[in-house]
Each structure stands twice: as structure tokens, then as C-alpha cells.
Amino acid sequence: MNSLFQLSSLSVDEIQHLLDVAEQCRQGRFIDSEKGKIVANLFFEPSTRTQYSFNTAEEKLGMKVINFNAQASSMQKGETFYDTVKTFESFGIDAVVIRNRQDEYYKQLQGRINIPILNAGDGKKDHPTQSLLDLMTIRQEFGHFDGLKIAIVGDVKYSRVAHTNIEVMQRLGMQCFISGPEEYRDPQYDYIDFDQAVKDMDVIMLLRVQHERHEQAMSLTQEEYHARYGLTLERVKAMKDTAIIMHPAPFNRGVEIADEVVECRKSRIFKQINNGVFVRMAVLKRAMEGR
Amino acid sequence: MNSLFQLSSLSVDEIQHLLDVAEQCRQGRFIDSEKGKIVANLFFEPSTRTQYSFNTAEEKLGMKVINFNAQASSMQKGETFYDTVKTFESFGIDAVVIRNRQDEYYKQLQGRINIPILNAGDGKKDHPTQSLLDLMTIRQEFGHFDGLKIAIVGDVKYSRVAHTNIEVMQRLGMQCFISGPEEYRDPQYDYIDFDQAVKDMDVIMLLRVQHERHEQAMSLTQEEYHARYGLTLERVKAMKDTAIIMHPAPFNRGVEIADEVVECRKSRIFKQINNGVFVRMAVLKRAMEGR
Amino acid sequence: MNSLFQLSSLSVDEIQHLLDVAEQCRQGRFIDSEKGKIVANLFFEPSTRTQYSFNTAEEKLGMKVINFNAQASSMQKGETFYDTVKTFESFGIDAVVIRNRQDEYYKQLQGRINIPILNAGDGKKDHPTQSLLDLMTIRQEFGHFDGLKIAIVGDVKYSRVAHTNIEVMQRLGMQCFISGPEEYRDPQYDYIDFDQAVKDMDVIMLLRVQHERHEQAMSLTQEEYHARYGLTLERVKAMKDTAIIMHPAPFNRGVEIADEVVECRKSRIFKQINNGVFVRMAVLKRAMEGR
Numbered sequence: 001m002n003s004l005f006q007l008s009s010l011s012v013d014e015i016q017h018l019l020d021v022a023e024q025c026r027q028g029r030f031i032d033s034e035k036g037k038i039v040a041n042l043f044f045e046p047s048t049r050t051q052y053s054f055n056t057a058e059e060k061l062g063m064k065v066i067n068f069n070a071q072a073s074s075m076q077k078g079e080t081f082y083d084t085v086k087t088f089e090s091f092g093i094d095a096v097v098i099r100n101r102q103d104e105y106y107k108q109l110q111g112r113i114n115i116p117i118l119n120a121g122d123g124k125k126d127h128p129t130q131s132l133l134d135l136m137t138i139r140q141e142f143g144h145f146d147g148l149k150i151a152i153v154g155d156v157k158y159s160r161v162a163h164t165n166i167e168v169m170q171r172l173g174m175q176c177f178i179s180g181p182e183e184y185r186d187p188q189y190d191y192i193d194f195d196q197a198v199k200d201m202d203v204i205m206l207l208r209v210q211h212e213r214h215e216q217a218m219s220l221t222q223e224e225y226h227a228r229y230g231l232t233l234e235r236v237k238a239m240k241d242t243a244i245i246m247h248p249a250p251f252n253r254g255v256e257i258a259d260e261v262v263e264c265r266k267s268r269i270f271k272q273i274n275n276g277v278f279v280r281m282a283v284l285k286r287a288m289e290g291r
Numbered sequence: 292m293n294s295l296f297q298l299s300s301l302s303v304d305e306i307q308h309l310l311d312v313a314e315q316c317r318q319g320r321f322i323d324s325e326k327g328k329i330v331a332n333l334f335f336e337p338s339t340r341t342q343y344s345f346n347t348a349e350e351k352l353g354m355k356v357i358n359f360n361a362q363a364s365s366m367q368k369g370e371t372f373y374d375t376v377k378t379f380e381s382f383g384i385d386a387v388v389i390r391n392r393q394d395e396y397y398k399q400l401q402g403r404i405n406i407p408i409l410n411a412g413d414g415k416k417d418h419p420t421q422s423l424l425d426l427m428t429i430r431q432e433f434g435h436f437d438g439l440k441i442a443i444v445g446d447v448k449y450s451r452v453a454h455t456n457i458e459v460m461q462r463l464g465m466q467c468f469i470s471g472p473e474e475y476r477d478p479q480y481d482y483i484d485f486d487q488a489v490k491d492m493d494v495i496m497l498l499r500v501q502h503e504r505h506e507q508a509m510s511l512t513q514e515e516y517h518a519r520y521g522l523t524l525e526r527v528k529a530m531k532d533t534a535i536i537m538h539p540a541p542f543n544r545g546v547e548i549a550d551e552v553v554e555c556r557k558s559r560i561f562k563q564i565n566n567g568v569f570v571r572m573a574v575l576k577r578a579m580e581g582r
Numbered sequence: 583m584n585s586l587f588q589l590s591s592l593s594v595d596e597i598q599h600l601l602d603v604a605e606q607c608r609q610g611r612f613i614d615s616e617k618g619k620i621v622a623n624l625f626f627e628p629s630t631r632t633q634y635s636f637n638t639a640e641e642k643l644g645m646k647v648i649n650f651n652a653q654a655s656s657m658q659k660g661e662t663f664y665d666t667v668k669t670f671e672s673f674g675i676d677a678v679v680i681r682n683r684q685d686e687y688y689k690q691l692q693g694r695i696n697i698p699i700l701n702a703g704d705g706k707k708d709h710p711t712q713s714l715l716d717l718m719t720i721r722q723e724f725g726h727f728d729g730l731k732i733a734i735v736g737d738v739k740y741s742r743v744a745h746t747n748i749e750v751m752q753r754l755g756m757q758c759f760i761s762g763p764e765e766y767r768d769p770q771y772d773y774i775d776f777d778q779a780v781k782d783m784d785v786i787m788l789l790r791v792q793h794e795r796h797e798q799a800m801s802l803t804q805e806e807y808h809a810r811y812g813l814t815l816e817r818v819k820a821m822k823d824t825a826i827i828m829h830p831a832p833f834n835r836g837v838e839i840a841d842e843v844v845e846c847r848k849s850r851i852f853k854q855i856n857n858g859v860f861v862r863m864a865v866l867k868r869a870m871e872g873r
Binding site for chain 1: 322323334337338339340342343344346347350351358360361362499501502540541542543544561562564565567568
Binding site for chain 2: 613614625628629630631633634635637638641642649651652653790792793831832833834835852853855856858859
């Protein structure tokens, strides 16, 4: 059963194959290829990109889509997460897409839910389809991964995007660094000074300052953060000619990224969002194999 | 016009026929058989099973589905329930599915709304599709209804499931009992001691303790309820070999049902949920007749 | 690119053509004619009629529909309106339908979003599809616009319906008046006494008292409003034989309109709602041209 919980469980070959399928999707293949299959989107955390990108991918594949609204569900009467997922399985549908605030929520489902589960983000742990769309964007740009240098800048400690990306990018031969305020650093990764990173990297990947996840306030004001770690137009000028800017979004304009940088020539931010639809088509197709 | 408000308005033959159609649906018939028809789901109370089970049934039939979100609607500007339903009728759609907190809400619609209305639960009165899925589950198990003994245990007084079920089950020849705390009993039904029921019944149907419906607190703590009326593994062992456990869900694990009983060999709880999709396909097909 | 922001940007010929297409839609044409196209509904204000009428129109055209729920989106994390729309464009969809509280919200999108945008209402400025359905209803009734007299009664100052309607109706040769309490009048329009209007007009269009938009309380009580400006059964009797009653809804029964007038012989209120689906099909078809 082709669930997808963590990218770390896929081999390099499997990942490259998923990216190949995603490229075919981008070229217009596989429209309505999963007609008749039913999928439910269970999002227990606010989401725009991941949720509606999955929704768009499902529609492109011709699937029948059930969108769950947790706020108006029996969870208001105390129903548990497991029982909610088990209910959808019992409807006889073909797959569920799940986002949940809890790290590794899927461990309580494994072996008990017998339809494919696609992880659309668990707590601060994993976000496999986000990493896939990042990889697709990098591969489109450079044609390969080997030897490329990336710095992931900002709230690395609490970012599922950072954790998932660094693990898989290292396996693909990339050199990964982190940068940003000391309080956000994860000591297991190589640190690089931000202005040094701007000059040396092939990819600068910015992370959002996640105001809503931090109980305590950040030690820097937003203005200080922007001055020290924000990607300004001046810093963009210091980047290598071939280097690109990425961000999983949503972004805080004027904090980690200057307003005028969001859609600048080096930015691939909206390209990433576009690729998100195609990698999600690819993982949905994989989940439907043999059903 | 084939609305469905109350099961009590259907003859025994009509009910058996609906169950026959539901069985055909379970065997994979009628997929996309209502292509082009448009249905709207109007849920004014939180729901998981009923709402998304109708949604799944509609998708399986190939219908076009409009899901109404009351929280972001003109009801926020004071629009009435009747005017909301009349608006959907005016769109020219083919049917509406409605859940509403008010007992017999449909009386204000009858004769004024000229498309089929499927009742997905009204206050503490009726829940016809829930009863149909219960009947389908019992018929699958025993092949007939006549002479079977059922005890419905718990919050009978405020349960639309209990009222609808007892009326129709008695017509089908079943012997119905109620059990549970004195404050929840309805004097019009035969009472049976819970431990006696466990030994004698063919079906033990548990009801959820509806914390959110009771203005006053229950006189028992959750632990006391579980000790006296909870279906524990010990009590399951005292049940007849052929007897089964049912629950309309959502359930409170550790209150009316022990955690380890939910998915035990005798439990038909998730089977009921599965059947829910098929009985809803059947009532939707009935509603579409002649349209 | 066939966006629709304001009706004032369409010529009289273009408007008549849209109404012709809408009439064909009413006669059952164009079902599933836009199969495969993807549209997203982005409603940032509560809505029943406009939102679900667009949704129904999209389903009738066979489009794939993405319904955005702002309350459970990344806007909760501070994402801006522009970035939200840009995200949907980046998914590669074919059009967006937008309602937003801000007057002329679309000015920040023009030239930056490269898919058609259909305005489903901006602040107190415009509501082009509402005007189109009003025009369709009037044309069905009288066969023409030229020389018809309409009075728009009530909260004209803050009504996008009134502003949009008067501009286009005057271009189509209608004589437009306003009536209602002094505090709601817009001095640029011709005022007429309400009881005079009732006797003279071909169309009485009532507006909803928008309790939720007014910071300060209305100077009249609801009873006083009803006595002076409410369309009562007595006033209906004073109307011309051929005259009709319109209201964009939602309405306040017993305030601007008597309960028993809502569905009386002269009322076209639910006819308007029905026509809403067809004009939205027409503007969606126009938006899809050349895609």
C-alpha cells in the first residue's frame, strides 16, 4: 500500500521517479487518469497551498473529492483523530490526505488504517510533498542535485520543511547549510553566516518566521530580523548569477523577504507552488497503484 | 416527490426494498447512475459520519455536489432557515440533504419547497438514514428481523436514533428494550437491566452520552457510567455467541464502550458506517426517481 | 482576458449579449460545455446566494471546482489577500471568483494576476453579476428596458447593488429613483417619496437594512422603518397591475418587506435567484473564451 509518511523512507531512485512522473504531469499527461477514485482531504491545521494544491491535483486526475471541515465535524463532540480517520476508511474511499499538528500522528494509524495515507505535514517533523516540489524546482533549474549548495535560513528548529529537505538533499549529493538567529539553529546541521551564504550558495531557501508556533516572543524585532537575516534587494545583487531564491510560503513580506524580492527574477517562489500541484499528482498516482 | 423525513412514513415493503437497493450499491452497482443531477448538503449541526457519508454516496452516484457552510453564509446576516432552503431550491438543483437542530424542522418546508428533501437528522426526533443502516447491518448478520431481541442502552430520551429505530424495528417484528440510567429512560419503552440484556440480546446497541446536549450534568461520573452501563470486555464475554454490538458513533471510549471493545470481533460499528454510504445511495436514488 | 470587475466597463451590446447567453443557459444549453476547466471560489465575506449560485453555475458547466475556506487557510498565519490569489493562479487554474470586503480590491490584482477574475462583490462598490440577474429578470418581464421606471428603496448609500444597477439601468434607458430614510440617500440620485413610488413605478426594488454594516444604529426602529418604508400588502395593492417587486436578498421579513409579500404574485425575488445561476454561467463562459 503506497502511503507516504516521510521522504526518508523512499530511495533516491524512487524520488527521481516521482519527479519524472511530476514532470509528465506538468506536460499535461494523466489528466482524468484516476477517474472514479475517491479521496478525502483531512486538514486539522490551517493551510492554503498544501490543501488546495492537493485539491487541484485530485481534480486534475479526475478523482472524486471529499473535503473535511474539522470545525463543523463530530470532533466538536469529542471524537478522536483516529476514529475520524477510521470513519473515512469505512466509507470505502481510496485514499486520505492528512495534515495534523501532532508529530508523527501517522504512527497511531499504521497497521490499523488500510487505505493509503498521504502526509500533508505532521507537526514540526515532516512535509514530504513540500520537499518533493522543492526538489522538482531545483532539478528544473540545474538539471541535477550533485554538488549544489543550499542554505536554509530562519526558523530551522521548528520547521518540518527544513528537516525533511536536509535529509533528502544530502542523500542526493547536495551540500546543506543553515543560517539565521541562534535561537532557531539546530546544532546537528552546519551553520553558515547569512551574508556569506548569500554570496556562495546556489539556492537560498528562506523560512517563514512562525509567529503562531512560538510561545515566547522572538528576541529580535521584525525590523532587526529583516536587517540581519532578511533577503533584501541589496543582498540579492550579491548572489551568484545562476543562484535562485526559494520559500515554502506563506512569507512575511518585510521580515524574512523584502517585498520587492518576492517576484524578482531570481525568485522561484510561485514556480514552487506550481510544481506542488504536479508532485501531488505524482504521489496520488503512486498511492492509487494496484487499487 | 420522494422526500424522506421519517422512517415511520415508509411501509415495511418500502423499507425492505430500500435495503435491497442498498445491497446492490454495496455490490458496486449504480456507480455514476445519477450523473448530472445536482444535490446540496445543508448541515446546520456538526456532523462527520452522516455528512461525509452522504457526500461519498453522492459522489459514487456521479452527482454534482454543493456543500453549504452555514458559518460563512448569509445566516450570519440573519437569513432564516426557510429562506436559505428556498434559495437552494431556486438555484434549480435536484435535491437537498438537511440536518437541523430543531425537531421536525421539515414541517415548515413541506408544501413550500418543491424538490426532494432528505432528512439527515432533526433535533432529538428522527434520523431515518441512520436507522436504515442499522437495519441493513442487522439483516446482513441474521438474514431476517423477526423475533430478534435488541437493547438500546443509554441516553434514549434525547436520542433520535433510539426513537426512529424502536418504531421501525417493532414493525419489523423485533423485540426492543431500553437500558441505562433512570434519568435517560423513556417510560413508553420496555426497560431491561443492563447485565441481563448483555446475556439475552441478539443486538446490544449503545448510545453516546451526549455531553453537549444536556444542560444539567449527568448524575453519574464517566467512571460510574462505565462501571454500570459501559460495555466492557468482561460483559462482551457474557454475550450470546451470535450476538453483535452496534453504536451509531461518535462514541466515548471508556464511557459507554471500553476502548478494546470498539474493534472487537462482535463489533459492527465500522460495518455500520460502511453500510451508511449504501443506504444513502439508495435514498438518493429514490429521491431522483422521476426527475 | 475576460475578467469582470464592474458592469460599467461593458457596453450595452455586451450586456445584452450576456443576457442572451444566460437565456440559452436557462433553456438548458451549455451543460458540461466547460468540462476540464478549473475554477476557484474565494469568498472573504459571508455569502449564500452569490457563492452557491456561482458554485451551481460552475457545476452545470461541468467545471472542476475548488472552494476556498478563508477561516481555515494560511490567512490565519498572516498571508495577504494578494498572495492568496497569486497562490491560486500558480496552481494553474483557469479562473477565480472573488468576493472581498474592500472597495475595488481588484485594483491590486490587475496586471499582476494573469487569469480571469470574476468579481462577486467588492465592499460597497460593485456587484456586477447581481445587476445582470436583475436585468435578466426585468427583461423577461417587460421584454425591454427603455422607459421603465424603477425605485430602489432603502440603504442606497452603502449598497453595491444600488450603485451598479443605477449606472447600467440609466444607460439602458430606464428612469431610476431612490427612496427611503434620509440618512441612506445618495444626493447624486433622484429621490421619490415611497408611497408615490409604489403607485408610479414598474419595478420596486427593496434593499436590505444592513444591520451589520452600520457602526451607528439606524435612527428608526425596525417597526418605524416597516411603517414608513416597508412594502406591506396594502402598499402592494396600490402598485400598478404590471409592476413587480424585486429584492437582492437576504431580506428582513417584517422590516423592508412584509412576510406575506415575499412570495406574493408580484414578487420576483426567487425568480431573481434562479436567474442568478444563468447569468453566472454566462460570465463564466465569457471568461473561458480563448482558454
